[in-house]
Amino acid sequence: MKEAGxxxxxxxxxxxxYEKLYAGRDLREAQQLVDLIVEKAPAEGYxxxxxxxxxxxxxxxxxxxxxxxxxxxxxxxRALEVAREQAVAQGLEHIRFLRQDMREPLDHTFDLIxxxxxxxxxxxxxxxxxxxxAAVRSMLRDNGLFFIDYLNETWxxxxxxxxxxxxxxxxxxxxKRFIEDDRVHxxxxxxEHGSSKRRVYFERVNLYPLEWFVQKLEAHDLGLLDVWxxxxxxxxxxxxxxxxxxxxxxxxx
Numbered sequence: 341m342k343e344a345g346x347x348x349x350x351x352x353x354x355x356x357x358y359e360k361l362y363a364g365r366d367l368r369e370a371q372q373l374v375d376l377i378v379e380k381a382p383a384e385g386y387x388x389x390x391x392x393x394x395x396x397x398x399x400x401x402x403x404x405x406x407x408x409x410x411x412x413x414x415x416x417x418r419a420l421e422v423a424r425e426q427a428v429a430q431g432l433e434h435i436r437f438l439r440q441d442m443r444e445p446l447d448h449t450f451d452l453i454x455x456x457x458x459x460x461x462x463x464x465x466x467x468x469x470x471x472x473x474a475a476v477r478s479m480l481r482d483n484g485l486f487f488i489d490y491l492n493e494t495w496x497x498x499x500x501x502x503x504x505x506x507x508x509x510x511x512x513x514x515x516k517r518f519i520e521d522d523r524v525h526x527x528x529x530x531x532e533h534g535s536s537k538r539r540v541y542f543e544r545v546n547l548y549p550l551e552w553f554v555q556k557l558e559a560h561d562l563g564l565l566d567v568w569x570x571x572x573x574x575x576x577x578x579x580x581x582x583x584x585x586x587x588x589x590x591x592x593x
């Protein structure tokens with residue numbers, strides 16, 4: 341099955357409305373996750389790092405400050421523009437930000453590859469997911485490490501907030517959330533005060549259990565080392581953990 345028209349992530353992630361809606365994302369969470377990464381894969385042993393689906397560079401910037409040689413890739417031109425601006429403002433011009441589909445490997449290998457904050461799970465066809473894992477495997481050096489930070493599907497099913505409304509810079513917005521066909525759907529409606537004109541954007545993310553990831557990872561020579569349920573490195577619990585964070589090594593027997 342293919343999505344009709346432009347995929348939602350190509351349209352929505354490139355808008356300034358996306359930036360405004362999610363401007364309040366907590367940098368402390370990003371810092372906490374980076375602390376976990378540094379503990380398990382320090383820059384001294386894993387200096388070259390690929391942030392796969394880096395968005396606006398929230399994690400890339402912190403990781404560069406912690407000593408990694410960071411390359412960030414994303415499909416969104418707008419996100420990369422913001423990431424580069426932030427890097428320059430923070431004296432981190434050495435970070436490479438490249439526009440690239442995560443299904444297509446770069447012609448480089450890395451010691452460490454990260455896919456963070458649910459920047460995966462957007463494709464409808466399984467073969468597209470397999471392309472991502474195959475690309476990770478091809479770009480990871482032997483015994484290199486891979487982190488993937490995803491939502492916990494059970495937590496999402498149990499805690500989903502169906503509706504949310506608010507105001508944002510002269511705009512009213514309404515968010516509707518629902519689960520259908522093992523995907524969590526989000527419809528975001530924006531409307532200017534006093535106007536009947538609306539803009540609507542979508543998010544759709546597949547709900548995958550731990551077992552699905554284990555099967556995919558093993559099929560691509562990515563052996564599971566550990567699983568955590570939150571950014572503090574707490575043990576994963578299917579019923580209680582908000583996140584599903586998998587820590588893998590290429591070539592693990």
